[in-house]
Amino acid sequence: MENHFNSMHKLHLIFWGLIISLACFSQDKKNEWQLKKSEEGINIYSRKTENSAYRELKSVFYVKTSLSSIVSLIHDWESYPNWVYRCGKASKLKVSKDTIIHYQNVLAPWPFENRDFISNTVLSQDKITNIVTINAFNNPKFIPEVESHHRITEMRATWTLIPLKEGNVQISYQLFVNPGGSIPAALVNMASVAGPYETALHLKEWVMKKKYQDAKVVGIKESK
Helix, strand or coil: HHHHHHHHHHHHHHHHHHHHHHHHHHHHHCCCEEEEEEEEEEEEEECCCCCCCCEEEEEEEEEEEEEEHHHHCCHHHHHHHHHCCCCEEEEEEEEEEEEEEEEEEECCCCCCCCEEEEEEEEEEEECCCCEEEEEECCCCCCCCCCEEEEEEEEEEEEEEEEEEEHHHEEEEEEEEEEEECCCCCHHHHCCCCCCHHHHHHHHHCCCCHHHHHCCCCCCCHHHC
């Protein structure tokens, strides 16, 4: 009887050990990037975020061009309506030594109100790898709210430009935004793949324009 009890006890320990392991594995997995679309050399990922119903997004793709050309395009705010998904207007508000503050509005589908946001953008380049990072942090109160627009108060974004062999660059764009207002999170998440995909697709086209191909950004070191 004692042997039977010990065997049952061991089985219970193994069973609950497996349950706990699976629970931990599920906890680890739930915030991992999940591939949502792969087309035209562009991979779109999303993942859950803590304390939010909105998902974080990431696009990864490759372009054979210079680092300066990409940085020049990203910093050409007035061009955004041409290649950034649903951007109606973008402009530079202030430039300081290390930070550029810019304004951007987002054309929301009917019947929802258009959105806008202000971000502090900071560029850096690793001296060893030449990887360029452009971080954008939300600055919603820099200017007064615009009529007929809902001001976004939760937003963060990062461009990562990784130089590779033969002049290729891996571009990664990571974005989290809470649009606020009455747009349901489920609806935003369902439509979230289109934005980063369309932006990446149009960036690959626009960065090849002569204006950007000829650009030399001060402080940007190109890989040989």
